Amino acid sequence: MSTFKSNVFEICDRVAEEFPGWEFKSGQFVNKTLKHSDLVVHMGFGFKQGTTAVVPSISIDNKRANKLTKQLLGFGRDTSLVNMMSISHLLTHWPRHLPLIPTIVDDKDVFLEFAKRTGADASGVLSLTESYELFRGVLKDAIWFIGSHYDLSSEQALLNALPPKYTTRHEKSPYDQLESQKGIEYCIARVLLGDFEFPLQYQSDGFKTIFPKRTDELESVIAALPRLKERYARTGQVI
Template identity: 50%
Template sequence: MRTFKAQLYEICDEVSSQFSGWSFVSGQFKNRTLKHTDLVIDPGFGFERGTTPVQPSVCIDNKRAQKLCKYVFGANASTSIVNLQTVSHLLQQTPEELRLGFWIVQDRKEFLSVGQPSQIAQGRILDITEARCALIAMMQDGIAFIDNHYELGSEDGLLKGLPAKYTTRHVNSPYDQMEKFKGVMVCIAHILYGDFDFVERYQSDDFNTLFPKRTDDLDRIIAKLPEFKKRFAETGIAI
C-alpha cells in the first residue's frame, strides 16, 4: 500500500506535467530551462502521520550565486526567496481561504473527527483527493509571481534586478528581502556583476534594516573582495 507521501508525490508529478518546463524533484517543483538559474516553487511540505502543511514559497537559484556562496560559506543558498503567504493579496488563482497556507490530509473526515477545529481552520484542510486543484492553483500563482517580479531575459538583468520588489499583504508582514541572509545574498548578486562597493555600503550604519545584519557573514565576504576584484578585472567574472 502506498504511503500518504507517495500518493501526494504522485499527484505532484501529475501537476508538474501541466506546466511546460516544470518537473517535481525532491519535494519541490523546478524549472531548469534557463542555463544560468533554476526556478523553484517549494510547497513547504512537512509530513507527519498522514498530514502535511502547504506553505509555498518561490525560490530563484542562480548557479553562479550559489557557487560563490558555497565558496565563501561552504554551503549553497537560494539567491532569492519569497514566501507566498507574504504576498497573499497578489495571488489570483489560489482560493482566498487557502492563500495563507493550508493542510493536506490523508482522510479529512477522519482528521476532523479527532479534533474540533474552527470553521476557518476546517476550510483550510483538504483531503488528498482535493489536493490536485489546490496545487495547480499554487503553481499558477507561483509562476505568475516569478514572471512579474524577476527579470528572466538575461542573467545580468536578473542579478541587477534583485531584490524582487513587491508590497506585502499586511504591516505585520515586513518586506524582508534585505534582511538577514537574504541581504547577504543580495550582496553576492552585486559582486557577480562587479558592484564590489555595495557590500560595505550595505554593512554600514547608513543602510537601515529591520533586523541586525549578519556582520560575521559580511566580514567573510569583504575579506575575499580583493580576490574577487582581481579576478573580475582579469576575466570579467568574480568566480
C-alpha cells in the same frame, strides 16, 4: 505500497505535467530550462501522521551565485526567496476559502471527527483529492510572480533587477529582501556584477535594516573582495 507522502507527490507530479518546463522532484516544483538559474517553488511540506501543512515559497537559484556563496560561506543558498504567504494579496489562483497555511490529510472524515471530539481547528483541511486544485493554483501563481517580478532575459538582467519589488499583505509581513540571509545573497549578486562597493555600503551603519545583519557572513564576503576584484579586473568575472 503507496504512502500518504507518495500519494501527495503523485498529485504534484500530475500538476507539473500541465506546465511545460516544470517537473516535481524532492518535494518541490523545479524549472531548469534556463542555463544560468533554476526556478523553484518549494511546497513547505512537513509530513506527520497522515497530515502535512502547505507553506509554499518561490526561489531563484542562480548557479554562479550559489557557487560563490559556497566558496565564501561554506554552503549554498537561494539567490532570491519569496514566501508566498507574504504576497497572498497578489495571488489569484490560491483558493480564497483557504487560510494561509492549509493542511492536507490522508483521511479527511477521520480527521474531522477527531477535530469535532477534541475541539481542534479543522479550517483549511483538504483531502488528497481536493489538494490537486490547491497545488495547481500554487504553481500557477508562482509562475505568474516569477514572470512579472524577475527579468529572466539573461543572467545579467536577472541579477541587475534583484531584489524583486512587491508589496506585502500587511505591515506585519515586512518587505525583507535585504534582510538577514537575503541581504547577504544580494551582496553576492552585486559582487557577481562587479559592484564591490555595495557590500561595504550594506555593512555601514548608514544602511538600515529591520533585523540584525548577519555580520559574520558579511565579513567573510568583504574579506574576499580584494581577490575577487583583482580576478574581475583580469577576467571580467569573479567566478
